[in-house]
Amino acid sequence: MESFDVAIIGGGPAGSCCGALLKKYAPEMSVVILEREKFPRDHIGESLLPIVPQVIHEMGAWDKIEAADFPLKIGATYRWGKKKDLWDFEFIPIQHFHETDRPGKFDGQRVHTAWQVYRPIFDEILLDHAAELGCDVREETKVLKIESTGDRVDALVLESGEKITAKCYVDASGVSSILRKAMGVEAQYPTALRNIAIWDYWDNADWAIKVGVGGTRILVMSIDWGWLWFIPIAPTKTSLGLVCPLEYYRKSGQRPEELYAKAVKQDPLISELIRNAKPEGEIRTTNDWSYIADRLAGENWYLAGDSCGFADPILSAGLTLAMFGARQVAYSIIAEMRGTHDGQWLKSFYTEKQRRQIGQHIKFADFWYSSNGAFTDLVDYCRDIAKQSGHDMSSNAAFGWMATGGFTNDDPVIPMLGGFAIQAVKIQLARISQTRATWKVAEYNVFKLNLEGAVEDTFPIFSEGRVFNTPCYRRGESILPKYGMFGMVIEMLQAESRIVPALEWLERRYYEDPKYPNFEMTMDYALATLESMIDDGWVTCEKNKKDMFIVYETPVESASFHTNRDIARTFGV
Ligand SMILES: Cc1cc2nc3c(=O)[nH]c(=O)nc-3n(C[C@H](O)[C@H](O)[C@H](O)COP(=O)(O)OP(=O)(O)OC[C@H]3O[C@@H](n4cnc5c(N)ncnc54)[C@H](O)[C@@H]3O)c2cc1C
Numbered sequence: 001m002e003s004f005d006v007a008i009i010g011g012g013p014a015g016s017c018c019g020a021l022l023k024k025y026a027p028e029m030s031v032v033i034l035e036r037e038k039f040p041r042d043h044i045g046e047s048l049l050p051i052v053p054q055v056i057h058e059m060g061a062w063d064k065i066e067a068a069d070f071p072l073k074i075g076a077t078y079r080w081g082k083k084k085d086l087w088d089f090e091f092i093p094i095q096h097f098h099e100t101d102r103p104g105k106f107d108g109q110r111v112h113t114a115w116q117v118y119r120p121i122f123d124e125i126l127l128d129h130a131a132e133l134g135c136d137v138r139e140e141t142k143v144l145k146i147e148s149t150g151d152r153v154d155a156l157v158l159e160s161g162e163k164i165t166a167k168c169y170v171d172a173s174g175v176s177s178i179l180r181k182a183m184g185v186e187a188q189y190p191t192a193l194r195n196i197a198i199w200d201y202w203d204n205a206d207w208a209i210k211v212g213v214g215g216t217r218i219l220v221m222s223i224d225w226g227w228l229w230f231i232p233i234a235p236t237k238t239s240l241g242l243v244c245p246l247e248y249y250r251k252s253g254q255r256p257e258e259l260y261a262k263a264v265k266q267d268p269l270i271s272e273l274i275r276n277a278k279p280e281g282e283i284r285t286t287n288d289w290s291y292i293a294d295r296l297a298g299e300n301w302y303l304a305g306d307s308c309g310f311a312d313p314i315l316s317a318g319l320t321l322a323m324f325g326a327r328q329v330a331y332s333i334i335a336e337m338r339g340t341h342d343g344q345w346l347k348s349f350y351t352e353k354q355r356r357q358i359g360q361h362i363k364f365a366d367f368w369y370s371s372n373g374a375f376t377d378l379v380d381y382c383r384d385i386a387k388q389s390g391h392d393m394s395s396n397a398a399f400g401w402m403a404t405g406g407f408t409n410d411d412p413v414i415p416m417l418g419g420f421a422i423q424a425v426k427i428q429l430a431r432i433s434q435t436r437a438t439w440k441v442a443e444y445n446v447f448k449l450n451l452e453g454a455v456e457d458t459f460p461i462f463s464e465g466r467v468f469n470t471p472c473y474r475r476g477e478s479i480l481p482k483y484g485m486f487g488m489v490i491e492m493l494q495a496e497s498r499i500v501p502a503l504e505w506l507e508r509r510y511y512e513d514p515k516y517p518n519f520e521m522t523m524d525y526a527l528a529t530l531e532s533m534i535d536d537g538w539v540t541c542e543k544n545k546k547d548m549f550i551v552y553e554t555p556v557e558s559a560s561f562h563t564n565r566d567i568a569r570t571f572g573v
Pocket residue numbers: 009010011012013014015034035036037043044045046047048049141142143144172173174175176177178197286287288304305306307313316317318319320322
């Protein structure tokens with residue numbers, strides 16, 4: 001029997017991220033990663049959001065991933081929503097993107113871009129990196145059984161019969177969630193979304209758009225009964241997949257490859273891009289049902305990555321949730337083992353925050369599906385999703401409904417959802433539903449802090465390997481940080497409740513101590529923060545005819561979200 005400080009089950013991105021950060025910040029710890037496969041191994045989940053490269057940078061593996069020559073992800077082009085025209089979302093508006101050599105460095109515009117990755121190679125680089133930092137990585141080592149007493153894990157039993165013990169265990173085994181299941185933690189399936197994915201890889205497909213050196217936007221194209229992803233993952237290799245309801249697949253009576261071929265033919269743009277390309281011809285399938293585990297930690301164990309839960313791939317958020325969560329697990333384990341923080345406190349914060357984020361992503365995905373007018377053959381399915389999630393399809397109602405429980409502890413500095421600022425979330429909701437997104441900060445003009453039932457508390461912020469206790473108000477599971485932009489808005493409302501004088505106060509404050517690059521940005525962040533505080537019940541609003549209102553709108557067309565100009569022109573779609 002071997003003993004370690006930490007034993008991680010699974011060497012996917014969550015496992016290697018957790019292991020690498022443990023060894024980076026606590027090199028004295030012994031960490032073993034037990035992976036059942038021999039890498040490189042197949043995996044789906046190829047389109048990243050910019051938070052993932054940021055975590056990879058913290059792990060110290062950014063240069064290695066960049067050197068692998070994965071296409072640079074600048075954004076996505078969608079056919080999705082009430083109208084059938086194409087629209088783009090860009091992390092950096094391409095008119096502002098300047099071409100630079102690759103491999104590049106993690107600075108400037110590259111901090112805001114992501115990659116599209118071929119997972120066998122991507123996962124192998126990360127796992128090797130964890131080994132290089134000192135993790136004991138054991139491939140072809142399957143954990144077969146968990147021995148436990150009550151809520152405490154005693155040992156992992158390997159397929160070989162050997163046992164591994166540790167002070168702390170991390171289940172990063174993905175959807176197989178071996179430890180979660182062994183500890184009797186149930187998962188909830190809070191949505192009517194029940195999809196399957198069918199995909200293949202294509203050699204030499206054209207790219208719809210080329211940006212700089214090796215950069216592009218992925219394509220997400222709705223057809224009448226599902227949607228297609230088109231993700232270049234290497235200079236000549238493209239992942240092309242179909243997502244459709246399981247029920248549709250069953251009723252079709254067709255084999256996966258037949259349904260796939262039918263879908264690909266239905267999209268004129270994708271048909272054009274693969275005209276001279278060759279498929280591998282090895283069709284893969286999986287179901288992609290969203291779920292959330294009831295509990296993400298126990299006496300001496302944590303869940304990380306997909307074992308905590310999963311949200312439909314339409315938002316490309318799987319690895320963002322998996323790796324950002326695994327990062328927090330690493331920080332929490334170090335703080336508990338070093339005795340700087342109470343483990344129970346860290347675990348309950350992790351459970352609350354990670355569950356909320358997965359839940360918000362599931363709701364966001366529900367909105368995307370139920371508001372997609374392009375799914376003309378799936379009207380009943382979309383109606384069921386909307387009904388089960390209990391929302392109507394206006395963008396304002398959807399925003400309020402997603403904000404319940406708070407964006408406020410998603411990021412301690414500004415409110416965000418899955419790497420999107422609140423403005424960006426509202427723009428997406430408005431564009432998809434073709435309803436106007438309004439702002440309560442403009443609809444009302446008097447705003448008062450509502451601290452009824454709230455208590456003074458602290459919550460953890462994770463930075464440079466350490467956990468910082470940060471003051472906040474807490475009401476139930478909802479946290480209002482007295483820090484960052486939230487702290488600034490609290491001070492602003494304590495100084496002035498009428499919106500125009502309040503923003504004048506903010507302006508004076510900004511020029512005394514400019515924290516953000518310019519005042520317009522500070523104002524946008526402050527208004528988004530105020531809006532999210534209203535939706536989460538931290539601020540009450542009133543209309544007073546004697547006071548001035550502000551004009552604040554969500555533009556349907558903006559630099560980052562706009563009707564597609566380039567692909568539509570080139571391909572005539
Ligand atoms: C159709 C589809 C499309 C997706 N698209 C995207 C996307 O575009 N972008 C995105 O970010 N995410 C996407 N995802 C989600 C993404 O794939 C996952 O969120 C991500 O892989 C989670 O990482 P992980 O490390 O938690 O789990 P995994 O990557 O699954 O790693 C788990 C590891 O644990 C190992 N393991 C399992 N059981 C055992 C055991 N008993 N003993 C030892 N080892 C074990 C496995 O072999 C595996 O290597 C998609 C998912 C699906 C289904």
